[in-house]
Amino acid sequence: MARRNNLAGWVLVSPVVVGLLVFTLYPFLASLALSFCEYDLFPPPRGVGAWNYETMFTRDPLVWKSLTNVLYYTALAVPLGIVMGVGLALLLDAKIKGLAVYRTLFFLPSIVPVVATSVLWIWLLNPQIGLVNTLLRLVGIEGPTWLASVAWSKPSLVFMGVWGVGGSMLIYLAGLKDIPASLYEAAVVDGANAWQRVRYVTLPMLTPVIFFNLVMGMIGAFQYFTQAYVMTQGGPLDSTRFYALHLFFEAFQYLKMGYASAMAWVLFIIVVGVTALLFRSQHRWVHYGR
Amino acid sequence: MSDEEEPTSRRRLLLWLVRGLFIAAAAVGMLWLFLGYEPPEERRWPGREKVVFWHMWTSNWAEVVRRICDRFNDSQDRYEVVPLTVFGGSLKTLIATSGGDPPDCMAQWEAVIPAWAARGALTPLDTLMPAEEWRALRDRMYPAVRDIGMYQDHFYGLSTGMNVWAVYYRPEYFRQTGLDPDKFPETLEELDALSDRLFQYDKDGRITRIGFTPRWLVHYIATFGGSLYDPATRQITFTNPKNVEALEWITSRADRYGFERILQFESGLSTTMAASWPFISGAYAMVLDGQWRVEQLAKYAPELEYRVAPLPPPKGGKPLACWSNGNFTIIPSGARNKAGAWAFMRFWSGVDKPERAAEFYTWGGWLPITPDVAAAPRYQAYCATYPHFRAFLQIMASPNVQVTPPVPVQAYMMSRLTWAEDAALRRHLSPREALEQAARETQRELENMGIGREGNRKEMLNVK
Amino acid sequence: MKHPWYIRLAIHAALVALALPFCMPLVWMVGTSLKEDAQIFPKEVVTTVPEFLSQWWPNPFRWANYPEALRYVPFPIYLRNTLMLCAVNVAAAVASSALAAYAFAKLEWRGRSILFAVVIATIILPGEVRMIPTFALYRWLGWYGTYLPLIVPAFFGNAFFIFLLRQFFRTIPDDLCDAARIDGCSEWGILWRVVLPLSKPALATCGLFQLLGTWNDFNGPLLYLNDQTKYTLAYGLQQFLGAYGGEWSKLMAAATVFTVPIIVLFFLAQKTFIQGISTTGMKG
Structure with missing residues (x-):
């Protein structure tokens, strides 16, 4: 049968190949070329050598500000998301009644469209009449101004991110279902208590899924954009100016398309670097049991 | 069932034809919905x-x-x-x-x-x-x-x-506070004093009405007599002493009433759109706003008693001034x-x-x-x-009205100026430091613009 | 293993405590959408428990918020646009990804593993890298301001779906395909009559992911659409936020209307969805 397979295989993947060339490879190379140009949509792009990269590293403090912001967000939201996701999945893996209801409740926030949750959270976090500060006031605390405060704006967005943990929770749940019951039985035979079973059976067996979510979560966090665009537009005092938001403003508000391309490439290198590091760390903690 | 499992070749062809036609029709329909239909242009005089x-x-x-x-x-x-x-x-x-x-x-x-x-x-x-x-x-x-x-x-x-912008105020509140609404302050110092008396608080010290809180530095740069740009030297002049003075005054007012407290109060107000402008509901005794409110107030709050006065200048400042x-x-x-x-x-x-x-x-x-x-x-x-x-x-008609200077990076300039005001209000930097930093960044943006157009870059940057 | 009753009770308690912050905001959203402005913007801030509890219940109910909110934005037009985009994108993305996934899972051909690695690697490409040249490309093609930038890419496969479907297709025994081949079935026939019917949960999962993605897509319309009659719900809602920033009751009404269809859909598709994810497995 192998003789016809070459043709059939390439025919079936041909749309994907065309897509790769047109929507990935071309933009990828073009943005590399653009990153060495000044381009304000008035053609043609004009070559400026490494000027854009020099500007990033020496002349634009907002690049560093936005990078720090996104690192802050990633460092808090990704681990917190993993802890919450795994924790919820473990609870939901128990054999109790009403699981479907709980599962839906936890998943609900992550299917609500981002723009709607953003609107909702602006309202929840309203310093004067929002739900959060009203609750705090009941226990005698005057809450901060959340999104309008330099100190609290990023934590607010992290809370909101953790609130949408349902998607990865489902993936952990799927991972838990894949752990063979025989392993638990063996652990029970060895006299392991519940905590030990979680610690020495469940978690190690779950590490491939955690790894998957860690990589995807990290990539997503580095590109954090919509919530900040809708809710804070980068303010106050650039405290929520995340890298992708800064890039967007530079490109479409100040028409520095070449500069924004250089920023995109630096982001790409960072993401590839972090991904590579994560893959390198795999053998230390990820258990591929099969 | 057996018919479907072993259709004759003609039936099969027909089936595929029908399916193909259906898919094609659906595709064309979709495409038409998405791309095609633009209403025919309305031309009353096609010959012109x-x-x-x-x-x-x-x-x-x-x-x-x-x-x-x-x-x-x-x-x-x-x-x-x-x-x-x-x-x-x-x-x-x-x-x-x-x-x-x-x-x-x-x-x-x-x-x-x-x-x-x-x-x-x-x-x-x-x-x-x-x-x-x-x-x-x-x-x-x-x-x-x-x-x-x-x-x-x-x-x-x-x-x-x-x-253009001017101060809207509520005579009713002036009278309640024992002030004469016919005597609107002539100087910024008098306005400050008046503002103190028109502020109201609840029992826990939360603001319930604002007297007057300055916001939006550009207007006060105009009335203090400052400037943003010097075309002769092509320098951003955010650090003009008058600008610094204006920002110092703005921050001093915010400090007086508590920046966070004002922020909190204002966050609880409804939108500033037309009918629900919080000035109507009494959240402000005095507020700086634009001419479009006049018609809105006539439409949505015809009974409301209010007056309008130009922003009073500080001592030595410019009368009838604002940004436009x-x-x-x-x-x-x-x-x-x-x-x-x-x-x-x-x-x-x-x-x-x-x-x-x-x-x-x-x-x-x-x-x-x-x-x-x-x-x-x-x-x-x-x-x-x-x-x-x-x-x-x-x-x-006043010569003291200021506009954003004619630099090709206006959007950037204004966003950095807003940043400087915010940084000073939040006590992140002193007013002078904030303006210095914003000036530095804007100057750099201006000088780097058109870096790739060696041919006509000088022209763009206004170098003669 | 069944847990003793006190453990089960503890788990229930933990789940309820955790579920509250997850669903309370949505309850609050629906509540606020039915309130009058006077209840939303109290003259004095709420400091006591009874006041707080009474805040949850709209008093009086103001149903008019809904028609009013929907009058601000051409909701039916946005809904129509969104549904059409969803339909085209779901069909196109699932179909093109399924074809490729079949080739990756069930056929052997030169270059397969390299191409698969390349496809998977594109997942880690930040969208920002592509954004500007893609934007320039669409502008050059004259597609700015049309739906084409929002639908055409779906016809060329989605790396994540290809991965998901490939994993699923690999669980289908090869013998089944080989038997069909011996019966004279073409590759197309095997895919259509053997593989796809067995993969409905995985296909549905991809479809749902794509549906959620398109329904929520904000950046695409933000970059490419400029005509209000072409806006989608996600983008329209943001426009609404910009224009009527402080009219919370109407904003919440609009957000509720925007959210309900997707929740209903999730309820209907929930079982298939979870089945699709679990049986696929995430392991490489």
Whole structure:
């Protein structure tokens, strides 16, 4: 049968190949070329050598500000998301009644469209009449101004991110279902208590899924954009100016398309670097049991 | 079932044909829904030269624009103006312009004038009119209108409506506090003292009414007599001592009432849109706002007692001062029918006949481009209906009104200036440090603009 | 293993405590959408428990918020646009990804593993890298301001779906395909009659992911659409936020209307969805 397979295989993947060339490879190379140009949509792009990269590293403090912001967000939201996701999945893996209801409740926030949750959270976090500060006031605390405060704006967005943990929770749940019951039985035979079973059976067996979510979560966090665009537009005092938001403003508000391309490439290198590091760390903690 | 499992080849062919037709029909239908259908263009005079006019207005405003276009089309028999509401802000129009398919004229916010003029994307309007007409117009225009329209030595945009700001206040609260509403403060120091008395708090010390809190540094730079840019040296002058003084005063007021406390109070107010402007519900005793509120208040709160006064200057400052901006009509350099576009703009703004334009400007409740439009009987009748509007006309004519300087990086400049104000208000930096940093960044942005255009970069940067 | 009753009770308690912050905001959203402005913007801030509890219940109910909110934005037009985009994108993305996934899972051909690695690697490409040249490309093609930038890419496969479907297809025994081949079935026939019917949960999962993605897509319309009659719900809602920032009751009404269809859909598709994810497995 192998003789016809070459043709059939390439025919079936041909749309994907065309897509790769047109929507990935071309933009990828073009943005590399653009990153060495000044381009304000008035053609043609004009070559400026490494000027854009020099500007990033020496002349634009907002690049560093936005990078720090996104690192802050990633460092808090990704681990917190993993802890919450795994924790919820473990609870939901128990054999109790009403699981479907709980599962839906936890998943609900992550299917609500981002723009709607953003609107909702602006309202929840309203310093004067929002739900959060009203609750705090009941226990005698005057809450901060959340999104309008330099100190609290990023934590607010992290809370909101953790609130949408349902998607990865489902993936952990799927991972838990894949752990063979025989392993638990063996652990029970060895006299392991519940905590030990979680610690020495469940978690190690779950590490491939955690790894998957860690990589995807990290990539997503580095590109954090919509919530900040809708809710804070980068303010106050650039405290929520995340890298992708800064890039967007530079490109479409100040028409520095070449500069924004250089920023995109630096982001790409960072993401590839972090991904590579994560893959390198795999053998230390990820258990591929099969 | 057996029929389906072993269809004859003809049946099979037929089946595929039907399926194929169905899929093709569905695809064509989808494509038509998505791409195809654009309503046929409405041309009342297909024989005339077409003038495409893009603007940003919707609903009632779009109706006003259409009426003005109809008037123009009826007034002559050479051109037909076709107005079109275009969404997507300046990006969409920029894409059309840089892509070589711009409209003949379009209404934009003022910031596009220096940015696009510097890139050679705009037609100088002074080249479209006889020299003496241009000279006469230049001398007649309100200073702010002229200053915004000029970039280097050419004139690029004609305003369709200007904005200026003044203090709205509630006499009722003045009386309740034992103050005389007829004696509005003449200096900023008096305003401060008044503000202290008009603030109200609840039992826990939360604000329940604001006396007066300054916000938006540009207005106070104007009234303190500062400046943002020196065209002679091409230097950003954010650190002008008067600017620093203005920002120090703004921060001192915020400190007095508590910046966080004000922020919190204002966050709990409803939108600032039209009918629900918190001034109406009594959240402010005094507030700086634009002329468009006059008509809104007449419409949504006709019973409300209020007055309007120009912003009082500090000691040694400038009276009748504020920052001003507006909507401007421009002609892209790639426009096909520049003569037609200019004829339309001239007609709308009353360059040739102020009395006619007076009527259009009252339809929109807009501030006109020249004092003679304002002096026309139609416009005076409008001011008689809305007496508070006069204060704004008075400010419009003042030489102390400031506009954003004609630098091609206006959007960046204003965003950094706002940042500096915020940084000072939040005690992140001292007012001087904040302005210094913003100035540094804006200067760099200005000097780096057009770095790739070695050929005409000097020209863009205004180097002679 | 069944847990003793006190453990089960503890788990229930933990789940309820955790579920509250997850669903309370949505309850609050629906509540606020039915309130009057006077109840939303109290003259004095709420400091006591009874006041707080009474805040949850709209008093009086103001149903008019809904028609009013929907009058501000051309909701039916946005809904139509969104549904059409969803339909095209779901069909196109699932179909093109399924074809490729079949080739990766069930056929052997030269270059397969390299191409698969390349496809998977594109997942880690930040969208920002592609954004500007893609934007320039669409502008050059004259597609700015049309739906084409929002639908055409779906016809060329989605790396994540290809991965998901490939994993699923690999669980289908090869013998089944080989038997069909011996019966004279073409590759197309095997895919259509053997593989796809067995993969409905995985296909549905991809479809749902794509549906959520398109329904929520904000950046695409933000970059490419400029005509209000073409806006989608996600983008329209943001416009609404900009224009009527402080009218919370109407904003919440609009957000509720925007959210309910997707929740209903999730309820209907929930079982298939979770089945699709679990049986696929995430392991490389």
